[in-house]
Amino acid sequence: MIDLTLIGIGTGNPQHLTLQAVQALAAQDLILIPNKGAGKDDLAGLRHDICARALDGCATPPRIVEFDLPVRDEATQDYRQRVDDWHDAIAAIWWQAICANLPEGGRVGFLVWGDPSLYDSTMRIAERLKARADIRLNVIPGITSIQALTAAHAIPINEINGPFTITTGRQLRDGGWPASADTVVVMLDGACSFQSLAPEGITIWWTAYAGMENEISITGPLGEVGAQIIETRSKARAEHGWLMDIYLMRRS
Numbered sequence: 001m002i003d004l005t006l007i008g009i010g011t012g013n014p015q016h017l018t019l020q021a022v023q024a025l026a027a028q029d030l031i032l033i034p035n036k037g038a039g040k041d042d043l044a045g046l047r048h049d050i051c052a053r054a055l056d057g058c059a060t061p062p063r064i065v066e067f068d069l070p071v072r073d074e075a076t077q078d079y080r081q082r083v084d085d086w087h088d089a090i091a092a093i094w095w096q097a098i099c100a101n102l103p104e105g106g107r108v109g110f111l112v113w114g115d116p117s118l119y120d121s122t123m124r125i126a127e128r129l130k131a132r133a134d135i136r137l138n139v140i141p142g143i144t145s146i147q148a149l150t151a152a153h154a155i156p157i158n159e160i161n162g163p164f165t166i167t168t169g170r171q172l173r174d175g176g177w178p179a180s181a182d183t184v185v186v187m188l189d190g191a192c193s194f195q196s197l198a199p200e201g202i203t204i205w206w207t208a209y210a211g212m213e214n215e216i217s218i219t220g221p222l223g224e225v226g227a228q229i230i231e232t233r234s235k236a237r238a239e240h241g242w243l244m245d246i247y248l249m250r251r252s
Contacts, residue, residue: 002098002135003107006122008115008142011211011244012046014053016143022054024140028062029106032097034069042242047111062109067097079170087121091128098129113244115142119168119187145246146185148210152217155205157248158183169193183250192230194249199223201252208236208245222249 007024010016017025025031033047044066055061070089076082098108112122116139129135146166150157158164165181169189173196178184186193194204199222206229207217216236218229229247237243 001105002102002129002133003138004126004129004135005107005109005138005140006112006116006126007109007140009047009050009111009113010143011114011145011148012050012209013148013211013213014050016148016211017050017054018140018142021140021142024138025051025054025109025111026058026061027107028109030098030101030108031062031064032094032101032108032110033064033066035066036069042240050111062107063101065097065101067093069093083121087125088128091125094125095129095132112142114144117141118144118146118166143211145187145210145244149185149205149207149246149248152207152210152215153205153219153248155248157185159250172196177251183248185246185248187246189245189247192226192233194222194226194247195230197222197249199226202249203252204229204247204249206245206247208233208243209240210244210246214240 005024005028007021009021031051033044035044048064051064070086070093072086073082076085102108110122112120114120116122123139126137146157159182162182163180164183164185165178166185166187167178169186169191172186172193177197202222203220204222204225205219207215209215216232218225218232233243233245
C-alpha cells in the first residue's frame, strides 16, 4: 500500500507552509524532489531548503530523493497530446522512484508549488499511478501565487460584487479578454500575453517570484508599464535561470 501525499508549499517562501503541511512532511517515509535540469537547479534547492527548515528537530526525518524530470516533447503539434504524453512519462518515473525507494510500500510525499488544485497537474499525474498499484491519495492545500500576488500589491482580487476570471497566457492570446470578467488573473504566461490586448483602460499588477525574498512587483496603466514588465522579466530570468510570474489586470 502506498500513501501518496501531495503537499502544497506556497510560492517558495518556507514561511508559507501551513502547520498541516509541516506535519505532513514529517509523517512521510520518503519525499521525492524533481530535478528540472541545468538552469533550474534553484527550484530543487528551494524544495530542499523548505524540507530542511520544516523537518528541523524531527526525530525520524524522511529520506529525500531527487529524480530527473522528463522534458516535454514540443515536436508534437497537438498541445493536449504532448501534455498527456509528458504526464505519462512523469508518472512512469514517479513509479520507478517509488518502487526503488519504497519496495515494501509506505508513505511518499511530493512538494507542490502553490496549491495542488490550481493550474497544476500533479493530481492528474497521481491518478495515473492508481492504475499501477493500491495507492491512497492525500492532498494538503497551500498558499497560491494569486494570494501572494494580491498581498504583494495590497489589493483585493475583485471589486465589490465584481466577477473575475483566472486564466492562462495561451487562453488570453487565443481568446482575448474574457467577456464576463472585470478582472483577469493570468498564470502560466511565458510570452507576456498582455501584449495581445489593446491597453487603453487596463491597469496591470505584475509580480515575479511572488512571496519570495527576490520578489519583484510593477503596477500601473498597461500602456505605460507593459514594456517595463517585459524588460524586467527578461533580466530576472537571465539572472536566475528561471522565472515564475503572475499578473492581475482590471478594466476601468
